[in-house]
Amino acid sequence: MKQADLLIAEIGSTTTVVSAFHQLNTDPVLLGQGQFRTTVSEGDVNIGLAGAIRDLEEQLGEALRYDRLMASSSAAGGLRMTVHGLVYDMTVRAAREAALGAGANLKFVTAGRLRRSDLAKIREIGPNIILLAGGVDYGERETALYNAELIRSLNLAVPVIYAGNVENQEEIRLIFEGSPNRLYVVDNVYPRIDELNIEPTRKVIQAVFEEHITHAGGMEHIRDLVDGHIIPTPGAVMEASILLKEELGNLVCADIGGATTDIHSCTADSDEFAGILLEPEPEHKRTVEGDLGMYVNRMTVLDLVTDRELDSRLGLDRAEAVRRSEALPPIPDTAQDLALVSLLAETALVTALRRHAGVLKEYFGPSGRKLAALGKDLTPVKHFIGTGGALTRLPDGEAIIRRALARESRLELLPRPDINIWIDRDYIMASLGVMSLQYPEAARKLARKSLSIPEGTP
Template identity: 60%
Template sequence: MKIDLLIAEIGSTTTVVNAFNIKPCPRFVGQGQSATTVEEGNVNTGLKNAIKNLSKNLGVENINYHELMATSSAAGGLKMTVHGLVYDMTVKAAKEAALGAGANIKLITAGRLRECDLQKIKDMEPNIILIAGGVDYGERKTALYNSKLIANLGLNIPVIYAGNIESQDEIKDIFKYTNNELYIADNVYPKIDQLNIEPTREIIQDVFEKHIINAEGMEKVKELIDGHIIPTPGAVMKASKILYKNMGNLLTIDIGGATTDIHSVSEDSDEVSRMLLHPEPIAKRSVEGDLGLYINIENIIEMVDKDMILKRLNINLDELNKLIDNCSPIPNTKEEIELIKLLAFYAGQIALYRHVGTLKKIYGPTGKRTIAEGKDLTQVQYVIGTGGALTRLPNSKLILRDIISSPKDKYLLPNKEVNILIDNDYIMASLGVMSIKYPIEALVLMKKSLNF
């Protein structure tokens, strides 16, 4: 069977392959999956098995594909460290750039690096180190100091500099004779209260694509994948941004087995914008590593309150413990499904409250006033559900509606009457990477999957 494009989503445990025909009319053909084989030393084994499973699902002997792209969160995903000057300014801007690109941030520092910070960098061996600091033509010493220390570590790790443009030549000199491949980006925080994170996001994804073959178990991935490969969370963000341009302000909630990610692409209301203490990016991602429905199931239950879970499910403690012990990544029994539905609600709700901004009352010389901190979601028109839970569980629209409808006065949440959409084909990440080469076709397929 001839297929125009295969897109692999290489996860930490599962590899999914989605098949698409691009011409004459874009169409989602089918899906196959297999266990990821990074830990066995070669991710291609699992990738080939997923393609075989796709053939079986389509009822054909062989798949002849023209092109293969991929997203990946295997081998630890895109591990980064971020280093800036002031936490609420350059550090925050650099962090937003990294998260939006799909990074798994392992270390964030503000100010001068300490010996313990340097040791952490050496121990964790990130895929990319991001250095920022200083507005343009402002403070220079901290970024230069940190760059010298990082250069002296002797690590063979790409470095991105996205700080004060006045220091770029000196930064180039610092890394000139090191093992670090240096990339220069526009300043993520060029002026006070001005974010400029998109150029750095693009460079991060380019560097990831170039260096993914250095990750353990991923060395041979380019033998099969001849197209783009980007971090899976970054692909979901790309898809969200394309939909934003076409549909308007939106929020994507991605509840998975390992993490719960929130992607918002929306503008502030005029009212909230005037109250904001610090600027927020239009496109913002947060990742909650303690809210994975499979990996963190016991943690979520403890966070919520076991007694409440027992009451909602009408079961006793022994029955709950048995469900936890026997729960698989894909729930099978009615009882397992009901438990995961409930935990998906709580995981999504907790993640959303961590992502969204709040209103606060403060007292100053002129008396009491209201300020806003964080991301304003009050202008969101669409809430999109993706990830294994929300695309496969029954009544997932109701779960999403409940997530955003809880009464929390201080939170800048979407309107309760917002439109709810589900990524029914579970292809949002695939379409994000597809959009790099086929943006129009990716948008058509996204809308089909959302029934929009």
């Protein structure tokens, strides 16, 4: 019988993957991986979990005994959240950044006082968590209190996180007293003008998700098998990125999947542009592009590829490219299909990076033309990590990233083309993010192995 210290399950919307790890306190190793279809729709996610463990045992050739099981999940709709703040470019944006960084699937965002149509939308969405913000500390109070009263009136048994004006905290507690909402009060996400404070809220969102995930349809029995942490899968990738940032320095992690492309950046602003940034940006930022996927949204990505690229790279005209893209299997295996998917992955990555990164803006002031920076500054990034099915399973994952970074970007604050590129060969970034919550040193060592990072780097 094979012994493992820890199993970590990544419970996706369609597939559940289980990875086995051993020797966590000495020289940690990945023993193997198994997979099975996710069975949330069948009423019990444990069916898929058990199937993935059986598949793992078949890969290992013997029965498996393990001490603990932890998990990340994007099943059952992932972490559905709504966010409600005061001013869109201030408290709303800060709350939104905290939610995305935690791995949320943002379904609805509002600024100012909630309207009846907003309340109907919240009820229709049925969020897992509602995040309420508004007002700098000791600033405007009334909007957050007004919104809290309306959210309370919905009578939804949904956790509410309040991350607004500290002066409202006691009154917020009184509003939700006796309600079906479990209330969590955390530090203001926007305590002062031009200051973001999203990390406390990000951590609380993940903790609330873990506490309440067992109420989602099909997930009610997950604690029968999983005895450790359960966090949103995108949030797990962010945790792994933060861990590696401490190890390597400024980095970007790109996760290109079948339905979305996520970009995680962990970097401070550069000295070159910090003085001309118009708005603050979080050190740890995630964006998710729901229209950029290698399978579900491949036709949308194809629309972004130019006719010239199709001809020069693949020798195809538009009609033939459309035909081949429509016929693409979930896992391409021919040289023609691999070349097409590589071009789609490169296009998705370029597009997602440009949406994530900031830009330089030229304007005219009293003393002539000036330059300002708006958005996230990625120019200090020294390391680029590729994960997700496309970048880890295509044979030219590193080349895809190199080509994407080499595209012209005169006014965009993108990473330099000559940075270090690492591929998550074992496809375990999400698992390592979960592991890092309890076994950070083992997660660091396993990350270096999966990414093939030599000792002493940087």
